């Protein structure tokens with residue numbers, strides 16, 4: 066069983082061994098941040114190679130969600146020599162997009178390439194494990210959470226990081242979901258450059274229409290707002306920008322493998338189109354943080370402070386679940402930041 070694998074950490078550093086002989090075993094454990102992993106019971110072996118058995122029944126942290134934000138947190142936890150388990154159900158929000166942009170060193174890479182590479186690098190750290198599974202329930206409180214999964218496994222952990230993202234809710238227009246992440250676009254910073262100067266639409270019908278138009282005009286002057294029904298925004302304000310407004314209801318988005326070609330309207334008319342921006346509705350991908358008492362913001366994100374801590378002690382949240390600024394770079398940054406603070410919290414608790 067993967068769970069029962071005894072991980073061996075080769076510790077060749079003479080300075081660490083000198084420390085070991087100089088202080089008692091408990092202090093040694095604290096020094097290397099393993100006090101919570103039960104290794105005080107484990108025998109040490111030779112000077113050149115110290116075997117540390119990490120007990121499977123108490124993790125320092127379980128990270129729920131193993132995409133960009135979760136893996137970024139996991140890398141920092143691994144580098145902090147923390148016993149870490151990542152559990153991921155394999156449904157990142159950008160799965161359908163062929164190319165991910167605006168993340169340095171990986172501009173234009175497939176999303177799965179970035180996450181596969183990240184996972185490989187994270188799993189180089191021997192204190193980190195990864196499970197393909199879905200977390201279905203969490204009980205307990207700071208210092209002693211119990212995590213249950215779809216495949217009937219249970220794990221105990223001191224701390225939790227939710228890196229579970231959001232689920233985009235597709236509008237009920239035939240063809241939209243097929244184009245999502247390809248030519249149906251959520252964010253100009255991710256995909257605007259690739260469709261610059263093209264025949265572009267914005268699918269919006271609220272007070273944000275004029276501001277949305279001003280933003281997208283930065284990438285193309287060939288712009289139409291499709292309100293999919295009577296416009297509720299100030300049409301004159303939009304027209305002054307040189308942007309057309311079409312109020313007919315859309316019946317179908319015609320496309321070839323996600324690359325849209327034409328909008329068909331319910332009145333029988335149609336319009337050519339290359340790309341359509343839309344801010345989808347969304348919901349938390351995982352409802353467990355709310356069940357545990359984590360507060361949400363007005364925008365439906367998990368409320369966190371500057372250190373990615375929720376209002377529930379011992380529970381952190383990172384990535385898209387916590388912010389409307391959706392980008393791989395931002396998800397990464399928040400994961401790393403949470404792990405810095407979480408590790409510091411564990412150290413503080415060790416020395417209390």
Ligand SMILES: Cc1cc2nc3c(=O)[nH]c(=O)nc-3n(C[C@H](O)[C@H](O)[C@H](O)COP(=O)(O)OP(=O)(O)OC[C@H]3O[C@@H](n4cnc5c(N)ncnc54)[C@H](O)[C@@H]3O)c2cc1C
Pocket residue numbers: 129130131132133134135152153154155156157158159160161162164165166167168198199200201228229230231233245246247251255256350351383384385386390391392393394396
């Ligand atoms: C269509 C689209 C295209 C995008 N293109 C770009 C781009 O080009 N460049 C860019 O920088 N950003 C892009 N983004 C934004 C970027 O993808 C997100 O900001 C990023 O994926 C957020 O990472 P995350 O780890 O917070 O969440 P996600 O990547 O959504 O991952 C959440 C993970 O948590 C898992 N999970 C959820 N619940 C559970 C549970 N109960 N148990 C276990 N696992 C669970 C999910 O399966 C998933 O793997 C795009 C987004 C979309 C929607």
